[in-house]
Amino acid sequence: MKVLLLGMGMQGKAVAHDLEHSSVVDETLVFDMDTDPLEKYITAKGLQKTVLKQLDATNQADLTELLGQSGADIVICMLPPEFGYGVATAALNAGVHFVSSSYTGEIAELDSAARKRGVIILPEMGMDPGIDLVLCRLAVDKLDQVVGLYSYGAGIPEPACADDNPLRYKISWTFEGVLKAYMRDAVVLKLGKRIDIPGDRIFRQENVHRVNFPGLGQLEAYPNGDAVKFISMFGLEKDIRHMGRFALRWPGHCRFWSTMAGLGLLDDTSCDPENIPFSPRQFLVSALSHRLKYGDDERDIDIIRVQAWGKKNGRGKLVTYEVTDRRDLETGLFAMNRTVGFTASIGAQMILTEKITTPGVLSPVRDVPPEAFLKELERRGIKTANRIEAVDPNEYRPDLLSGTD
Numbered sequence: 001m002k003v004l005l006l007g008m009g010m011q012g013k014a015v016a017h018d019l020e021h022s023s024v025v026d027e028t029l030v031f032d033m034d035t036d037p038l039e040k041y042i043t044a045k046g047l048q049k050t051v052l053k054q055l056d057a058t059n060q061a062d063l064t065e066l067l068g069q070s071g072a073d074i075v076i077c078m079l080p081p082e083f084g085y086g087v088a089t090a091a092l093n094a095g096v097h098f099v100s101s102s103y104t105g106e107i108a109e110l111d112s113a114a115r116k117r118g119v120i121i122l123p124e125m126g127m128d129p130g131i132d133l134v135l136c137r138l139a140v141d142k143l144d145q146v147v148g149l150y151s152y153g154a155g156i157p158e159p160a161c162a163d164d165n166p167l168r169y170k171i172s173w174t175f176e177g178v179l180k181a182y183m184r185d186a187v188v189l190k191l192g193k194r195i196d197i198p199g200d201r202i203f204r205q206e207n208v209h210r211v212n213f214p215g216l217g218q219l220e221a222y223p224n225g226d227a228v229k230f231i232s233m234f235g236l237e238k239d240i241r242h243m244g245r246f247a248l249r250w251p252g253h254c255r256f257w258s259t260m261a262g263l264g265l266l267d268d269t270s271c272d273p274e275n276i277p278f279s280p281r282q283f284l285v286s287a288l289s290h291r292l293k294y295g296d297d298e299r300d301i302d303i304i305r306v307q308a309w310g311k312k313n314g315r316g317k318l319v320t321y322e323v324t325d326r327r328d329l330e331t332g333l334f335a336m337n338r339t340v341g342f343t344a345s346i347g348a349q350m351i352l353t354e355k356i357t358t359p360g361v362l363s364p365v366r367d368v369p370p371e372a373f374l375k376e377l378e379r380r381g382i383k384t385a386n387r388i389e390a391v392d393p394n395e396y397r398p399d400l401l402s403g404t405d
Helices: 010-020 035-045 060-069 081-094 105-117 131-141 175-181 253-262 280-292 335-352 370-379
Strands: 002-006 027-032 050-054 074-077 097-100 120-122 145-157 186-190 193-197 209-213 217-223 242-249 300-312 315-326 384-390
Touching: 002 010, 010 027, 010 035, 010 050, 010 335, 027 035, 035 050, 060 081, 074 081, 074 335, 081 097, 081 105, 081 120, 097 335, 105 120, 120 335, 131 145, 131 300, 131 315, 131 370, 131 384, 145 217, 175 280, 186 217, 209 242, 209 300, 217 253, 300 335, 315 335, 335 370, 370 384
Parallel strands: 002 027, 002 074, 027 050, 074 097, 097 120, 145 242
Antiparallel strands: 145 300, 186 193, 186 242, 209 217, 217 242, 300 315, 315 384
């Protein structure tokens, strides 16, 4: 079978590596704008199944024609999120299945047409969203009544390489994407009340809490996008009182970026009276990207923790699922690359092997077989741990340890 991979950046490289070892994939046809360094990378890594060609993904007509003529059975889109709808539409028009790691967004509008054409469209198949949603499904299903559901995701440097810059942070995906996410509006549910948090306030002390991880200590958790929209997807409307999705960083990170956001330095529009042709955010990307790179022998850590609490058989229970991964120094793939790229690849292969067969716009929450998915992660060295503890569901609050350094 043939897979069309659009974009072979940091996460796309992990997709190509994974497809190289797939028994069901005969060829990975990669399209990217910047082909020269990728040719060298493919040769250096010995990716025998990977064929590279150049493409401008902004041309919708060319993209539809390409998908139709490529002979591909599925397309994996690892381009920036703004390309997702266009690529999904082109795939639908060409009758080719589609997988991406980005949020569903306006792709949801394609559901009816995809079902009619028998095309599977599976977005949100990455780390966060992706693995976290599968783990949430498993955690929720272990309870009869769900009072709270929190999920956490981290992509941070190991302690050994975290302290050589003031941010205690290094780049394992595009820094432009990181800073854009640092201004994304968030929505959480606390004590049954919806709380809307503007993007420039997600790092404020009142919105940040601490989470303890054995072996690592305390990390700061800040709101990461709209958690409330997932309530109906998990069928939690009846009893849910706490709902949140959070990203994790080393202590001190949130206070710094709260200051930067308050000063307008994360804005993406120029406010200079002399019309300097770049925004504050673009300046930061240019100035800091080369300073926040990992060394060849340095590793990142990816962490996903999901906690659901409520009742099972009338007794208060807390269900926790965790995934932790580290950079593979042999391949050079970061944990972030692996958890995002491998997950997208697994989703595509589940479609190719008919483990996922329902047409339409799907979701990892309801359409990815969770146990089979976790087994595939484990085959790639990404293991899941889980535990169940007794708690009082009316008293348990993982966000009560608040504040920032």
